[in-house]
Amino acid sequence: MNTTSPAPEHATAFAEQKARLPIVTLVLLAVIGFVLITMETLPAGLLPVIADGLNTSEVSVGLLVSAYALGTVIVTIPAISLTRSLRRKPLLLAAIAGLITANTLTAISNDLVLALSSRFIAGAFSGIIWGMLAAYGLKISPQNRAGRALAIVSAGAPMGFALGTPLGSWLGTALDWRWAFIALSLLALIASVALALVAPDAAGQDSQSGRERMPVVRVFRLPGVAITLAVIFAWMLASNTVYTYLTPYLRTSDGSLHVDMQLFIFGVSSVAGIALVGALLDRHPRLLLHGSLVVFTAAAVTLLVGHASTPAIIIATVLWGVTFGGAPAQLQAALTTSGGRDSDVANSFLPVAFNVAIFVAGILGAALLAGLDGLALPIVMIVFGLIAFALTIVGRRTAFSAPQAS
Incomplete structure (x- = not known):
């Protein structure tokens, strides 16, 4: 008499449910x-x-x-x-x-x-x-x-x-x-x-097998965690410096594109970026991340050199939105994978890095605009976009692999 194994049809149904x-x-x-x-x-x-x-x-x-x-x-x-x-x-x-x-x-x-x-x-x-x-x-x-x-x-x-x-x-x-x-x-x-x-x-x-807690500092030192946080900070600083001060930037254009329309274009493009990352993240995480930052930096260059052209700004905004929309999933995946069984603690660093970047972006943008016009902002986006890209190259041996379920 077997009281421990489920019937084959029940086991199949359970496996299908787990796969969904x-x-x-x-x-x-x-x-x-x-x-x-x-x-x-x-x-x-x-x-x-x-x-x-x-x-x-x-x-x-x-x-x-x-x-x-x-x-x-x-x-x-x-x-x-x-x-x-x-x-x-x-x-x-x-x-x-x-x-x-x-x-x-x-x-x-x-x-x-x-x-x-x-x-x-x-x-x-x-x-x-x-x-x-x-x-x-x-x-x-x-x-x-x-x-x-x-x-x-x-x-x-x-x-x-x-x-x-x-x-x-x-x-x-x-x-x-x-x-x-x-x-x-x-x-x-x-x-x-x-x-x-x-x-x-x-x-x-920490509920598995009575495993001893890893101190927070040791989680930070896990291979891939620190380099991922550095990428988060650089990428979000690059993006938020322009996002926070879109109106001063648009004053350098021909005036035909309003900030609410640019935000709408950015939003629609972000949704497309989410879909793109959802389709590719499991199979090509490193290539996707490198490509996203290359396109992000190209968008920043376009914002700078094409500031007088509304079509150029729209194209740049689309590229910017696509890469920004897919960024959170890629960066959370990297932290989750690097953190392993301590992924909750590893992911707790993400909002800290993100909010520090927002804080610094606001101060940096305000300081630049006190003496310069809005074209200084895409320059910041270019510089920190390149820094983020370089960090992904440096950290490719320890971070940015395919996400794993805990």
Whole structure:
């Protein structure tokens, strides 16, 4: 009498189920990524109306972005390190609940100090979530479709940049800035309820065989982790220096292309980049990364030499958007693979590197524009694009291989 082996037809059905991508859960994780990026950048598009609502200056309102980034930078790594033994689904839902609470406090705040404090807390929860998304998506996906799973999960970030922030700015200007924040809380709430209903659970990083935790510093020193973080910083600094100051750049053109149209082109192209990476990441990760940075740098050169031509700017924006849209999946895949069983901790470095790059890009762009025109910005994009490309060549022996499910 056999009581341990399932019937052949049941075993086949189970194997087929394991081979399928959990599409709904992966899309919901992408929605959360969309919320995180939109939530972070939203104040930049609503500076005047938030300043009026809080009876303060636009410069002070700009600190809402800095406070969010600071919370992410300070809290992410220690939080992920301390919680890596916990099961993923309950931790993710708890972090989303904290994010919703903090963001709602920002929406109802009438005081700048309270708003800054709630933004710092929201950034902290955002960092925890970012540190989990990629590894969680891989844990619940079949190994031979890891790249496609990462492409789906990573789609939320470029969509937030391209569509979330402009839509949030429109809503906040048309109605009231508070409604833009409330809308993000509602979207996150809907997504979290859906995740609670359909998402499979996954084990924490340290629940296998009583394995001793690897210290955070040793995770950072794992082959491939540091070089990947350097690529992230250089690539995101190159991109965000121009993205943050598109209006000053467009003043050097013939004036026929408006910033909202350029952002729309960038957004559509980012979606194409996500699809391209999803199709190629599992098979050609290194070639894809090298090619993406070559095209990214070519886009920057086109922005510089073709600034007087609207068609040239459009072509450059398409190339820029395609490469940026596919960047998060490639970089998360590299960190996840390099981190191995400590991939959650390795991925917790990503939002830190990303937010430091955003912070530095804002300062660098402002400093350049104080004495130069907008053409200085694509020069920065070229220089740091080349640095990122060189780093991928240097690190090809230890990083940027095909992603593996944990």
